[in-house]
Amino acid sequence: MTLDVTLTARSGAARAGTVATARGAYRIPAFMPVGTRGAVKSLDAADLDTLAPELVLANTYHLLLRPGAEVVAALGGIHRFTGWGGHTLTDSGGYQVHSLRPSVDDGGVTFVSVYDGRSVRLTPERAVEVQGLIGADIQMVLDVCTTLPASTETIRLAVDRTASWAQRAAVRHAAIEARPEGQALFGIVQGGTDPVLRKESAERTVAIGFDGYAIGGLSVGETREVMLETVAATVPLLPEDRPRYLMGVGDPVGLVEAIALGVDQFDCVGPTRMARHGSVLTTHGRLVVRNAVHRTDDGPLDTDCPCATCARYSRGYLRHLLTVHEPTAWRLLSVHNLTYTIDLVRGAGRAIAEGCFEHYRQGVRSVWGA
Amino acid sequence: MTLDVTLTARSGAARAGTVATARGAYRIPAFMPVGTRGAVKSLDAADLDTLAPELVLANTYHLLLRPGAEVVAALGGIHRFTGWGGHTLTDSGGYQVHSLRPSVDDGGVTFVSVYDGRSVRLTPERAVEVQGLIGADIQMVLDVCTTLPASTETIRLAVDRTASWAQRAAVRHAAIEARPEGQALFGIVQGGTDPVLRKESAERTVAIGFDGYAIGGLSVGETREVMLETVAATVPLLPEDRPRYLMGVGDPVGLVEAIALGVDQFDCVGPTRMARHGSVLTTHGRLVVRNAVHRTDDGPLDTDCPCATCARYSRGYLRHLLTVHEPTAWRLLSVHNLTYTIDLVRGAGRAIAEGCFEHYRQGVRSVWGA
Numbered sequence: 001m002t003l004d005v006t007l008t009a010r011s012g013a014a015r016a017g018t019v020a021t022a023r024g025a026y027r028i029p030a031f032m033p034v035g036t037r038g039a040v041k042s043l044d045a046a047d048l049d050t051l052a053p054e055l056v057l058a059n060t061y062h063l064l065l066r067p068g069a070e071v072v073a074a075l076g077g078i079h080r081f082t083g084w085g086g087h088t089l090t091d092s093g094g095y096q097v098h099s100l101r102p103s104v105d106d107g108g109v110t111f112v113s114v115y116d117g118r119s120v121r122l123t124p125e126r127a128v129e130v131q132g133l134i135g136a137d138i139q140m141v142l143d144v145c146t147t148l149p150a151s152t153e154t155i156r157l158a159v160d161r162t163a164s165w166a167q168r169a170a171v172r173h174a175a176i177e178a179r180p181e182g183q184a185l186f187g188i189v190q191g192g193t194d195p196v197l198r199k200e201s202a203e204r205t206v207a208i209g210f211d212g213y214a215i216g217g218l219s220v221g222e223t224r225e226v227m228l229e230t231v232a233a234t235v236p237l238l239p240e241d242r243p244r245y246l247m248g249v250g251d252p253v254g255l256v257e258a259i260a261l262g263v264d265q266f267d268c269v270g271p272t273r274m275a276r277h278g279s280v281l282t283t284h285g286r287l288v289v290r291n292a293v294h295r296t297d298d299g300p301l302d303t304d305c306p307c308a309t310c311a312r313y314s315r316g317y318l319r320h321l322l323t324v325h326e327p328t329a330w331r332l333l334s335v336h337n338l339t340y341t342i343d344l345v346r347g348a349g350r351a352i353a354e355g356c357f358e359h360y361r362q363g364v365r366s367v368w369g370a
Numbered sequence: 371m372t373l374d375v376t377l378t379a380r381s382g383a384a385r386a387g388t389v390a391t392a393r394g395a396y397r398i399p400a401f402m403p404v405g406t407r408g409a410v411k412s413l414d415a416a417d418l419d420t421l422a423p424e425l426v427l428a429n430t431y432h433l434l435l436r437p438g439a440e441v442v443a444a445l446g447g448i449h450r451f452t453g454w455g456g457h458t459l460t461d462s463g464g465y466q467v468h469s470l471r472p473s474v475d476d477g478g479v480t481f482v483s484v485y486d487g488r489s490v491r492l493t494p495e496r497a498v499e500v501q502g503l504i505g506a507d508i509q510m511v512l513d514v515c516t517t518l519p520a521s522t523e524t525i526r527l528a529v530d531r532t533a534s535w536a537q538r539a540a541v542r543h544a545a546i547e548a549r550p551e552g553q554a555l556f557g558i559v560q561g562g563t564d565p566v567l568r569k570e571s572a573e574r575t576v577a578i579g580f581d582g583y584a585i586g587g588l589s590v591g592e593t594r595e596v597m598l599e600t601v602a603a604t605v606p607l608l609p610e611d612r613p614r615y616l617m618g619v620g621d622p623v624g625l626v627e628a629i630a631l632g633v634d635q636f637d638c639v640g641p642t643r644m645a646r647h648g649s650v651l652t653t654h655g656r657l658v659v660r661n662a663v664h665r666t667d668d669g670p671l672d673t674d675c676p677c678a679t680c681a682r683y684s685r686g687y688l689r690h691l692l693t694v695h696e697p698t699a700w701r702l703l704s705v706h707n708l709t710y711t712i713d714l715v716r717g718a719g720r721a722i723a724e725g726c727f728e729h730y731r732q733g734v735r736s737v738w739g740a
Contacts, residue, residue: 074666
C-alpha cells in the first residue's frame with residue numbers, strides 16, 4: 001500500500017512526519033497550493049521550484065474540459081505537462097458538485113461545461129480513469145459535497161452516494177492499467193456537520209480501505225467553530241497510518257487548529273485569490289496593500305518574510321501595480337501569500353518536532369484572532 | 371555631455387558600439403522592452419535580470435497619472451521603484467498626442483485622464499520636471515506626434531511646435547535641480563513622411579543640441595517601405611556621435627532594416643502584446659501557438675531559443691494556458707518574444723562586429739518576408 005505515514009513527532013493529536021509515495025516522500029503537515037487548470041494562477045513551475053510546496057493540487061473537472069485528460073496524457077501526464085516535478089494531487093470534481101450545482105443521480109454527476117455549455121458526465125469510474133490519464137501522484141474519489149446548511153435528508157443522500165461511489169472508485173482504481181504505477185487514491189468523508197452521519201461516513205469509507213482519507217464537505221458555509229468540532233469528531237475515526245486531508249481550508253487559524261486536531265494536509269485557493277485582491281498575509285496579520293496609506297510606503301510587505309517579493313519590492317510599488325491592474329502584481333503577491341501559508345504549516349510541523357506546538361498555535365491565534 | 375557614442379564596428383551605415391551614461395554604458399544596437407506603468411506587462415524585475423535588455427522604457431503620461439511622479443520620487447525614483455537597476459528611458463507623453471487625441475495648443479497638451487476623466491496639462495517644461503522626478507537615465511522632450519496620413523499643414527504645425535517645445539525643454543532641463551545628475555535628454559525629429567519637413571525638423575532639433583536624437587512620428591499608419599525611406603532621409607542629418615532612436619518599431623524586418631540605415635535603439639509594445647495574443651516570434655517565423663494543431667505538440671516554441679520558457683514548457687501546455695486565459699501564459703510567452711527580439715537586435719550588433727551584417731539582414735528578411 002502506498003502513502004504509509006511515518007510520524008517523527010506528536011503534540012497531543014497534532015502530528016509531524018513523512019508520507020511515502022511512489023515518487024519519494026512528502027512531509028506533513030503540508031499546505032497544497034491550488035493549480036486548478038494546470039498552473040497556480042499567475043505562477044509557473046519555476047515559481048513552484050522556489051516556493052517548494054510539498055504537493056500541488058490540480059482540478060479534474062477543469063482539466064477534463066480543457067485541454068482534456070487525453071491531451072494531458074499525450075503531453076506526458078501532469079508533471080511533464082506543467083513542467084513541475086513535485087508531488088501533485090488531483091481533486092475529483094466533487095467540489096464542483098457543491099460550486100456548480102450539477103444534476104446528481106445514483107450513477108454520477110452531469111455538469112454543464114463552463115467553457116462551451118456542453119453536457120459532461122462524470123461517474124466514479126470515469127473520475128478514476130480521467131485521473132489515471134492526468135497522472136498525478138494522488139487521485140481523489142468522486143464524492144457528493146453539499147453546501148451547508150442542508151437538510152438531514154440531503155446530507156444522508158450525499159453520504160450514501162459518496163460511500164457507494166467510493167466502493168466503485170476503489171474497484172475501478174484496482175483494475176485500470178492506464179495510470180501511473182503506485183498512483184494513490186484517497187477516500188472522502190462527508191456527513192455535513194452531523195456527528196452521527198460523519199461517523200457513519202468515516203466508517204464506511206475506512207471499511208473500503210484507501211491510501212489516505214479526506215474530510216470533505218466543510219468550509220462550505222458553516223462557522224469555523226462548527227467546522228473544527230466536526231473535524232474533531234471525524235479525525236479519531238481515521239487510521240493512524242494514513243494521511244488525513246482537510247479539503248478547502250487555508251486560513252491561518254483554521255490551519256493551526258486543524259493541525260492540532262491531527263490533520264496532515266490542506267488545500268485552499270484563499271492565499272492566491274486574496275493576493276489578486278491585494279489582501280496580504282503577514283506575521284503581523286492582514287495587510288490591505290491597496291489602501292492609500294501605502295502609497296509612498298517603501299517598506300516590504302513583511303520584514304520577516306523570506307520571499308522574493310519582500311526581498312525586492314516596496315508596498316508602494318505593489319500597491320501601484322495593483323491599482324493599475326498589472327498582472328505582475330498578482331504574481332508577486334501570490335508568491336508572498338503562498339510563502340506565508342506554506343511556511344506557516346511547515347512551521348507548525350517544526351514546532352511539533354521541537355515540542356513547542358502549543359506556543360506556536362497560540363502565537364498564530366494571537367495574531368489572527370480567536 | 372552625456373551619451374557619447376563609441377563605435378566599435380560599422381557595416382555601411384549600420385553601427386555597433388556603446389553609449390556612455392551616468393550609470394555606466396549601454397550597447398548599441400539595442401531593443402528596449404516597454405514597461406508602460408513601471409512594469410513590462412506581466413513581468414517583474416527578476417525577469418528583466420534574466421532578459422538583460424540594454425534599456426527599458428517607461429511612460430511619463432501613465433506614471434504621471436498613476437501613481438504620480440511625486441510618488442515615484444518618494445519611493446526612490448524609477449530604478450528603486452521598479453526594483454530594476456538597469457538603464458531606463460521615459461517617453462515624454464508625446465506618443466499619447468497620437469494615440470489619445472488630446473487638445474494641443476502652442477503652450478502644451480491637455481489630456482483627459484484614462485483613469486478618472488480628470489483634465490491633465492502637460493507642457494514641455496512640465497514634461498521635463500515630471501521626468502526629472504521619475505528619474506530615468508534618459509528623458510524625452512515633449513513632442514507632437516501626428517497620425518498618418520496627415521495634411522502638410524498638420525505636419526508643419528507639428529514640426530513647428532515640436533521645435534519650439536524642444537527649445538523650451540532644453541532650457542528647463544538645463545535649469546532644474548530635481549533630476550538625477552547626468553540624466554540625458556533626447557530631442558525628437560518629426561515631419562511625417564515629407565522629406566522637406568523631416569529635414570527642417572532634424573536641422574532645428576540638432577541646432578538646439580541634445581544628448582541623443584529620436585525619429586518620432588513613424589509606425590503610425592504608413593507602410594514599412596515609406597517608413598524606411600523616411601528613416602533613410604533623416605539619419606544622415608543626425609550627428610554621428612549621438613545615439614539615434616527610432617520610436618515604436620519592433621518587428622524583425624523593421625529592426626534590421628533600420629539598423630542597416632544607422633539607427634541605434636528601438637522600443638515597441640509589439641513583442642509583448644503579440645505574446646498575450648499567442649503570436650510567437652521564432653527563428654523560423656511566426657508561430658500561432660493558439661492554433662489547434664499545437665494541442666498535443668510537446669516541442670518547445672523554438673528549438674533554437676535559449677529562453678526559460680523554451681527550456682521547460684511545451685507548445686501544447688502554453689496553448690492550453692492561453693486557451694483558458696491563465697496569466698501564466700502571458701508571462702511565459704512575453705519572456706520568449708522579448709528574448710527573441712532582444713537577441714535579434716543584439717545579434718545584428720554582433721554581425722556588424724563580425725563583418726557579416728549583410729548576410730544576417732538577408733537571413734532575417736528570408737524568414738520574415740521582404
